[in-house]
Amino acid sequence: MTTVRHHQVVIVGGGTAGISVAARLRRRGVTDVALVEPSEHHYYQPLWTLVGGGLAKAGETVRPQGKLIPKGVTWIRGRAAGVDPDNRTVTLAGGDTLAYDQLVMAPGLQLDFEAVPGLAESVGRNGVSSNYRYDLAPRTWQFIQQVRGGTAIFTMPAGPIKCGGAPQKIAYLAADWWRRQGVLDDIRVILLLPTATIFSQPDWARVLKGVAAGYGIEVRYESQLVEVDGDSRQAVILDGKSGSKESVDYDLLHAVPPQSAPTWLKNSALADPASPFGYLAVDQYTLQSARWPDVFALGDVANLPTSKTGAAIRKQAPVVVANMLAARRSRPLSARYDGYTSCPLVTARNRMLLAEFDYELKPTPSFLLIDTMKPRYDMWLLKRHGLPAMYWQGMLRGLV
Template sequence: MSTTPHRHPVLIIGGGTAGITVAARLRRKGVRGIAILEPSDTHWYQPLWTLVGGGRATAELTRRPERSVIPPGVEWIRDAATAVDPDAETVTTASGAELRYEHLVLAPGLQLDWSAVPGLAESVGRDGVSSNYSPEYAPKTWEFIRNLTSGTAVFTHPAGPIKCGGAPQKIAYLAADHWRREGTLKDIRVVLALPEPAIFKVETYARELEKVAARYGIEVRLQSELLSVDPERRELTLADRAAGDTERISYDFLHATPPQSAPDWLKTSPLADPASPYGYVEADAHTLVHPRYPNVYALGDVANLPTSKTGAAVRKQAPVVVENLIAGMAGRSGTGRYDGYTSCPLVTARDKMLLAEFDYDLALAPSFPVINLKKERRDMWYLKRYGLPALYWHGMLKGRA
């Protein structure tokens, strides 16, 4: 006698910020039958990696056991997704299991494509090359920064949507501030290569960041990106997209942000957005529901939404997914709407921060309307270092904020 394989009422792929936040909020609403598919046994608070690289926090502060953040009553399937079939409503895992679902939440994060830049995968973590986009390498960033007393330091940002789009320039400011305090900045050439035509896409914040870069004497190269790294010669090649040419620069320190994209198994699935060359998941910009599969929801870094990929965005997206998913479980259309809110806490010195908050229309969306958030502030630094981590561990991941 055959039996029908178990179907998970709610299957969440990804046990990071987005997946845990949604699961916690669903449980607080009384939803049962939730399973999280996540292979890692460590949960990371990634926004602090910039401060680890800048010598203002330790890597240990950014990690907790994954088990400790799984909400009570939620099943943890410690395995990795390798394929999804939204027509059959199944997910295949690395162990060969086939999971069936009624509602699917996609929150697997994205992958770091180190090999997309020739020479980068072989270089990172040694000989002056690092990246805060990995907990393995962020402590090396600080090691290289504090040991540099002269020479050339280059900070790069790849083309295409990446998580925490302000991080590639935050570390440039932290490094320059350290060298200024040490009295060595005058002997260090600092180059910041950014792919966009402006230092930041919201003009109000761009003006302030231009002042910050000028204060440190940083050479800002707009419409530029890293093409390759030659670790033997300690040279890199930058492409100037505006001029249509390239430049080779000898470096003593390189902080490289790798190109990023959706996990490979999602890129080749029917859920990928045909309009995204990076394979990000198609989702309605406001409801976060997949337009062709109404029982599939996407949020966080993997969703192809026209806003910056940040934890602050997830905090606003999660309630929308939860509201619309619960409505879907009841056979109704949800009323949850996301306006594109995101926040980039732009650290500009070892004790200052510019809190950039905006929506889909690039309109300012301040959380503290009575405070002037259009400039660097010391109190915002304390928010970044102490307030936001507390909000994360005790608020977001508990479904309270």
């Protein structure tokens, strides 16, 4: 028997975005907040690159979901399966229905390993791994250590993905380790990028080109992984400029899968027709739906012209909460998100660049007296220790 429950605010998704918004709403006095999230575990995903590079343990990145749900928030341990913004309802996989006054969409995105033929069957064995999954990041480090020569391929898919710098960060960490082992000269390192440049922001792109060149990495622009034969250890690479395909033998393949909105959302009324990946349509400044003023979206699922990062969510969450409260009082939505995002780009085992910029790709540094366009040890410490602490103790509590 199905039931219908009503809440003032329903938040779909208990990841970074969902919990951050829930915590801020509770701090602002909103008493009836429900959070829809099926997972019993919560992950700090930005650290998975370091797990794959042998610089952190996977166990450091996971905590029980129940301990992170803000006090006073109703945790609905189910999976959302449908949304009807006209009737203000969310349907759960079990058949129950949630009615809402305001809806926050923050379910994140999904990893489409099956979109590359052979990848889903190969990942986790025969030298194929991906730091984009908790169970696979430790495998990446195991495979890196096994390579003493041959070819290592690192890929990035086309389309918006979470943490656009992660596909190349693991290439730098692997190359740095191989160099320290004295075997880098015996390894052909290939970095496949679907884009025409190594990074979207031109200032940091110039620095990263130098980093890649310093390791002798063969950067192939406008190229993609289109097929994997795990048993034969062969990767098929598509050259987007010529349209030609090449089969390359590999000893290590770190593959970042294509990504998209959750399947149940792709064809929903909330999906942006302009997004071939099914991401949700909201105003890029207010994060409110143009068609349904009671609906907001943020985080990876929102179709925004900026990189999908936790740092972006840190700036989006207070905008969503301020504008939700304004809408409840029939006031103008004055809070604005300027597209700020941050990419902590690890370039070696103890060095990092911190790329911060907005919608216009204008640098927006948080540390005015520090040159963050230079790989630095202090920025590495921020990545390894400072940002995780800020995440667990600050963001998820609605404090930063």
